[in-house]
Amino acid sequence: MATEKNTKSGRMRKAFYFSILSLFIVVALPLIPYAIDAQAVGGNPDNVDKVVALPNPAINLWNNVRQRDGVIQGSSQVKSVDSGILINKTGEDWRRFRLEKLVPYGAYLMAGILGAIILFYLVRGKTLIPGGHSGKRIARFTLNQRTAHWFTAGVFWLLAITGLILLYGKFVLIPLLGAEGFSVTAAACKEMHNLFGPLFLLAVLAMLILYVKDNFFNLEDLKWFAKGGGMFGGHVSAGRFNAGEKTWFWLVMIFGIALGISGLILEFAIFGQGREVMALSHVFHGISALILISISFGHIYLGTVGVEGTLDSMTTGSVDAAWAKAHHDHWYEEMTGESVAIESGETSMQGGMAEGGVTSPGTGTAT
Amino acid sequence: MLEQLVDGILWDIALVVFFVGIAWRIVDVIRRPGRNDLAEPRSSGISAAIMANIHGFFPRREISPQIRIHVIAGYMFHLGLLMLLFFAAPHVKFIEEHITGFGWTVMPYWVFVLSAIISFAGLILLWIHRLLNPVSQLISKRGDHVASILVFVVMLTGCMALAESSTGLRLFHRFTVELLMIYFPFSALMHAIMFVPSRAYTGALFGRRGVKL
Numbered sequence: 001m002a003t004e005k006n007t008k009s010g011r012m013r014k015a016f017y018f019s020i021l022s023l024f025i026v027v028a029l030p031l032i033p034y035a036i037d038a039q040a041v042g043g044n045p046d047n048v049d050k051v052v053a054l055p056n057p058a059i060n061l062w063n064n065v066r067q068r069d070g071v072i073q074g075s076s077q078v079k080s081v082d083s084g085i086l087i088n089k090t091g092e093d094w095r096r097f098r099l100e101k102l103v104p105y106g107a108y109l110m111a112g113i114l115g116a117i118i119l120f121y122l123v124r125g126k127t128l129i130p131g132g133h134s135g136k137r138i139a140r141f142t143l144n145q146r147t148a149h150w151f152t153a154g155v156f157w158l159l160a161i162t163g164l165i166l167l168y169g170k171f172v173l174i175p176l177l178g179a180e181g182f183s184v185t186a187a188a189c190k191e192m193h194n195l196f197g198p199l200f201l202l203a204v205l206a207m208l209i210l211y212v213k214d215n216f217f218n219l220e221d222l223k224w225f226a227k228g229g230g231m232f233g234g235h236v237s238a239g240r241f242n243a244g245e246k247t248w249f250w251l252v253m254i255f256g257i258a259l260g261i262s263g264l265i266l267e268f269a270i271f272g273q274g275r276e277v278m279a280l281s282h283v284f285h286g287i288s289a290l291i292l293i294s295i296s297f298g299h300i301y302l303g304t305v306g307v308e309g310t311l312d313s314m315t316t317g318s319v320d321a322a323w324a325k326a327h328h329d330h331w332y333e334e335m336t337g338e339s340v341a342i343e344s345g346e347t348s349m350q351g352g353m354a355e356g357g358v359t360s361p362g363t364g365t366a367t
Numbered sequence: 368m369l370e371q372l373v374d375g376i377l378w379d380i381a382l383v384v385f386f387v388g389i390a391w392r393i394v395d396v397i398r399r400p401g402r403n404d405l406a407e408p409r410s411s412g413i414s415a416a417i418m419a420n421i422h423g424f425f426p427r428r429e430i431s432p433q434i435r436i437h438v439i440a441g442y443m444f445h446l447g448l449l450m451l452l453f454f455a456a457p458h459v460k461f462i463e464e465h466i467t468g469f470g471w472t473v474m475p476y477w478v479f480v481l482s483a484i485i486s487f488a489g490l491i492l493l494w495i496h497r498l499l500n501p502v503s504q505l506i507s508k509r510g511d512h513v514a515s516i517l518v519f520v521v522m523l524t525g526c527m528a529l530a531e532s533s534t535g536l537r538l539f540h541r542f543t544v545e546l547l548m549i550y551f552p553f554s555a556l557m558h559a560i561m562f563v564p565s566r567a568y569t570g571a572l573f574g575r576r577g578v579k580l
Contacts, residue, residue, distance in 0.1 A: 143499060147436065150495045151488075184535055188527035195480065195526050199488055317499075 081274045094279035098286070103167060106290040113294045117301045127307045129322045136321040138335050140313040145210050149314055152203040152252075158196050160293050162189035167286065194267050201260030208253055214240040215249045220330075240331040248299055255288040262288070373538045373545070381545035388552025389560060396564070408575040415574020416567035422580055423566045440492035447486025448522075455479055457531060483526060490519055514556050521547050 056062070066087055074084045082088060141149070165173065166189055173182045221243035227236045229244050236242075241249070262285040265273055273281075303310050309323035324332040329340040426438050452458060456473040463470035474482070494515045497503045521543045528536035551557065558565075573580055 143496075144436070146499050147492065147495050150499070151491055154491060154495070184533045187530055187532050188536055191526055191529040192523065195483055195529075196487065198484055202488070315499075 081272055085275075088275050090276050090279055094282065097283065102283070102286045102290070103171070106167070106286070109290055110294045110297070114297050117297055121301070121306070126305060129308050129320060130326050131322055133309070133320045134322040137318040138321055138324050138332070139318045140324075141317050143317065146314055146317055148203065148206045148210050152200070152207055155196055155200045155203050156292075156296070159193055159200055160289070160296075162193040162196075163289055164293070165189045166193065197260070197263040197267060200256065201264070204253065204256035204260060207249075207256075211249060215246045217243065217246055221246065235329075237330055238328050239334070240328060242328065244302075248295065251295060252292065255292045258284055258288045259292065370534065370538060373542050377542070377545050381548040385548040385551055389557070392552055392557055392561075393564075396561070404572075404575060406576070409577030410574050412571035412575045415580070416571040419570020419573075419580050420563060420566045422570075423562070436492060436496055440489045440496065442489070443485045444489030444493060447482045447484075447489060448518075450474065450482040451479070451486060451522075451525070455482075483522075487522060487526075490515070490522065494519070508555075510554050514550070514554050517543070517547050517550060518556075 066089065072085075074086065076083045166186060169182055169186055169189070173185060177185060218239075220237060220239070224230075224236050224238060224243035227234070229242065230236045262281040265271075265281040266278060266285060269278065303314065307327070309320050310327075312323075313319045321332070321336070324335070325340050333339055426434055431438070454472075454474040456479070459470045459473045497507050497511065497515065521540070524536070524540040524543045528540040531537065547556075551559075570580055
């Protein structure tokens with residue numbers, strides 16, 4: 001038993017270190033070229049070329065070509081979307097937004113949330129089950145629910161990694177792989193991203209159908225928010241899902257569907273969508289993806305190393321009764337028919353089910 | 368150098384191992400001593416063998432709710448993979464140039480993308496189900512997981528090389544295909560060939576005894 005425990009805890013520790021390392025690499029690598037670039041430009045002003053102002057004889061011509069005063073629709077023999085526009089100024093706006101806002105602020109967001117999680121873990125440590133494992137199990141997720149979750153998670157991370165390579169690869173991978181190496185990597189990532197993209201939308205819709213029932217907010221969730229999910233003001237009651245989990249669910253739905261639809265607009269450019277629509281879709285796509293990736297760090301942390309016993313719900317489908325009492329007391333009462341007495345801000349560990357019993361989700365029947 | 372290796376000797380080795388391995392497995396099954404059934408047959412073994420093969424494509428009504436995901440995902444994966452394998456333009460071109468000397472009509476690009484999406488979805492669902500379902504967990508061996516991973520990697524590298532823009536990506540895909548071909552005869556992947564004689568044998572055995580499958 002001890003050996004099994006040690007092996008399991010060893011594996012968990014390895015998985016944790018590997019996850020932290022992977023996340024660090026994914027998030028930190030994009031920041032390196034900025035530091036190098038800032039050092040190179042800011043550190044040595046002599047390297048900056050001196051600009052000599054010369055009047056351009058064709059300035060009026062090129063001003064008209066660039067259409068600085070607004071887009072002028074011309075005519076062309078080529079019949080396709082935007083074929084009458086010589087140079088569309090919005091393309092430059094999009095390029096600048098991507099380069100100057102999306103890329104750096106996205107990196108700050110991901111690094112900030114990851115840093116906050118690491119700090120939280122160092123200060124607070126792992127949240128243990130009060131009183132330890134009871135040895136009694138309660139069924140929490142059905143096989144279909146777990147399959148949908150892991151399917152979504154797998155597709156999400158494949159898309160996240162390939163998407164981050166496409167967004168940050170220019171800055172991170174070109175110095176490592178060279179231009180040609182990055183070109184091959186980017187081509188491969190683009191194909192994978194395009195092929196798996198539609199699957200993510202289907203996965204999110206499957207999650208919506210399978211999980212929406214217990215994810216509507218109620219008044220009790222206000223208390224949960226007020227107490228910071230139990231971080232301030234002691235124990236906070238919750239049903240099958242607490243307010244934090246519900247928030248994550250709806251964020252996945254809103255940003256996941258936004259990601260899916262904007263992705264389809266970008267991938268299937270055959271429905272007459274012009275440059276503006278494509279650029280706007282890209283902005284929505286990028287922002288939604290970076291927000292989801294950043295918040296998913298918190299979801300992964302809480303589901304694995306952050307809270308003891310949580311991962312079981314998604315691997316085995318059941319949780320320890322003590323975990324249910326501590327984190328989802330109302331759901332525990334609903335499942336077992338027992339009331340949970342709260343003492344001094346902690347959940348009491350009295351009562352329980354038959355040893356080794358498992359209650360079925362939704363029925364509360366011991367099996 | 369790498370191109371010569373993957374396109375040349377490694378491909379030849381993979382082909383030989385693939386075909387010789389399959390032949391060896393089939394001969395091994397045929398040569399296994401069977402029990403002589405001396406009883407007078409109650410019905411034709413041949414028709415029962417054919418019916419067992421047909422019935423095998425449909426889940427039995429009694430257990431269909433329990434295996435719904437298996438059946439749906441199984442069909443998604445296998446049909447998608449068949450479409451990709453035999454009707455994707457790069458594959459047809461490869462078969463024409465290296466194996467048969469003739470080709471056939473390829474599927475349009477959008478059908479290709481749809482087949483790949485359906486096939487990937489089926490494979491991932493089957494794999495997750497294998498990992499999560501307690502019964503599947505019990506009956507799965509390491510080789511089953513290796514086969515799932517290898518097939519996924521082959522499909523993924525194929526997807527990476529889709530644009531046909533890089534020799535490196537093409538070689539990577541072909542290398543993984545060669546690994547799969549070498550692994551195929553010695554693994555549960557042989558079910559792709561053996562499911563027909565296996566169903567036929569069971570069907571004939573039961574048919575001769577008058578048991579309806």
